[in-house]
Amino acid sequence: MAVRAIRGATQVDADDRDQILAATAELVTEVMARNGLTTDDVISVIFTATPDLTAEFPALAARKLGFHEVPLLCATEIGVPHALPRVIRLMAHVETDRPRSEIQHVYLRGATALRLDIAQ
Numbered sequence: 001m002a003v004r005a006i007r008g009a010t011q012v013d014a015d016d017r018d019q020i021l022a023a024t025a026e027l028v029t030e031v032m033a034r035n036g037l038t039t040d041d042v043i044s045v046i047f048t049a050t051p052d053l054t055a056e057f058p059a060l061a062a063r064k065l066g067f068h069e070v071p072l073l074c075a076t077e078i079g080v081p082h083a084l085p086r087v088i089r090l091m092a093h094v095e096t097d098r099p100r101s102e103i104q105h106v107y108l109r110g111a112t113a114l115r116l117d118i119a120q
Contacts, residue, residue: 011110017056024061034104043093044071
């Protein structure tokens, strides 16, 4: 069993609590499904949001999905002038038997533009 990091991101249309929670839940669900994970496999998840998203903590969506015993952290991305706006990112640290080459990083909605090299 190895420890792997999985990246993901999504974009919302507005700084709206419901949009942040729905988009984050979709992102977390996709990361878990595409990598064949359960919450027992997850060591921790770090969420970041661009400075224009303040209506809710993205980690709340993971809590609502059952991540009660998983350490979760939210932070603000640095405000780079040319950065894609309204983006929620995650980095999940997991235990898995999958080799690094089989890890599926997940980029949804407008966030696919961030990492065309690894977006699924």
